Amino acid sequence: MSLSIRYSGSSKSSRIQTSCTMSLPLDTRIRTLARSLGTDYYGIADLGPARDFILMQGGERVARYPVADAMGIRLSDDLVDLLSERDVEGAIVYRHNSYEVVNQMLDQVAVRVANELQKAGYHAFAVPASKRTDEGEIRGILSQKLAAHLAGLGWIGKSCLLVTPDHGPRVRWVSVLTDAPLEPTGTAMEPGCGECTACVDLCPCRAFTGREFHPDEPREARFDAAACDRFFRETENAKGVAVCGLCLYVCPYGKRKGTARDSHG
Ligand code: SF4
Numbered sequence: 001m002s003l004s005i006r007y008s009g010s011s012k013s014s015r016i017q018t019s020c021t022m023s024l025p026l027d028t029r030i031r032t033l034a035r036s037l038g039t040d041y042y043g044i045a046d047l048g049p050a051r052d053f054i055l056m057q058g059g060e061r062v063a064r065y066p067v068a069d070a071m072g073i074r075l076s077d078d079l080v081d082l083l084s085e086r087d088v089e090g091a092i093v094y095r096h097n098s099y100e101v102v103n104q105m106l107d108q109v110a111v112r113v114a115n116e117l118q119k120a121g122y123h124a125f126a127v128p129a130s131k132r133t134d135e136g137e138i139r140g141i142l143s144q145k146l147a148a149h150l151a152g153l154g155w156i157g158k159s160c161l162l163v164t165p166d167h168g169p170r171v172r173w174v175s176v177l178t179d180a181p182l183e184p185t186g187t188a189m190e191p192g193c194g195e196c197t198a199c200v201d202l203c204p205c206r207a208f209t210g211r212e213f214h215p216d217e218p219r220e221a222r223f224d225a226a227a228c229d230r231f232f233r234e235t236e237n238a239k240g241v242a243v244c245g246l247c248l249y250v251c252p253y254g255k256r257k258g259t260a261r262d263s264h265g
């Protein structure tokens with residue numbers, strides 16, 4: 001089954017009954033909690049425009065929430081830069097710190113935020129940061145990058161990663177779905193890839209078509225997730241660690257101008 005994201009009119013106003021004045025203290029409390037737990041990015045997404053897509057992917061138990069609290073932790077540039085060296089030790093270190101540790105931190109943030117929302121009297125659903133729930137479709141119950149995109153934190157690049165203006169795709173995401181009266185922080189950001197095709201050109205399994213994101217098109221129009229998945233399995237079999245991330249490494253929006261090695265000779 002291929003899914004496309006068709007944005008429609010916002011349903012926020014019909015679903016959120018509580019007044020803005022009441023939402024402000026809770027908004028501030030949740031944002032402060034998320035920041036205190038180490039997140040670098042925070043946004044609230046009105047999920048109404050993508051409800052049909054969310055319903056197809058996760059069902060009503062996910063689509064019934066009108067907003068998502070999207071939170072991100074920036075990855076260490078020094079560790080991301082290891083990806084270009086393609087050696088086993090670098091891959092092991094990158095995978096442990098930038099994937100396993102950061103995902104655990106994000107999951108803990110989501111649980112704490114969801115608990116706070118629940119204590120305030122609202123429904124809250126912490127979506128695991130990186131948990132595949134459908135092996136066939138190679139996806140989880142909700143696209144984390146979609147929530148961050150709708151919160152105005154970045155655009156979905158030709159790499160299918162969420163690209164932030166400041167740190168490109170070097171950010172990992174988690175979200176909490178809720179019916180709390182949180183005020184959306186933005187709207188879907190327009191693609192900023194322009195003529196760039198760096199991720200498309202570097203991908204070792206040619207998984208990207210080079211098409212820009214469009215909400216009416218399925219992921220398959222841009223990205224062959226199965227090809228990327230096969231490449232990971234092949235790498236794991238050959239080297240004992242499943243890492244690639246070249247599409248994340250190469251994006252000019254996150255890539256540093258110089259490295260520590262450059263500056264220290
Ligand atoms: S992780 Fe590697 S194989 Fe997968 S899409 Fe990115 S560059 Fe291609």
Ligand code: SF4
Nearest residue numbers: 157158193196199251
């Ligand atoms: S590498 Fe270039 S094309 Fe790929 S996501 Fe980044 S800006 Fe877009």
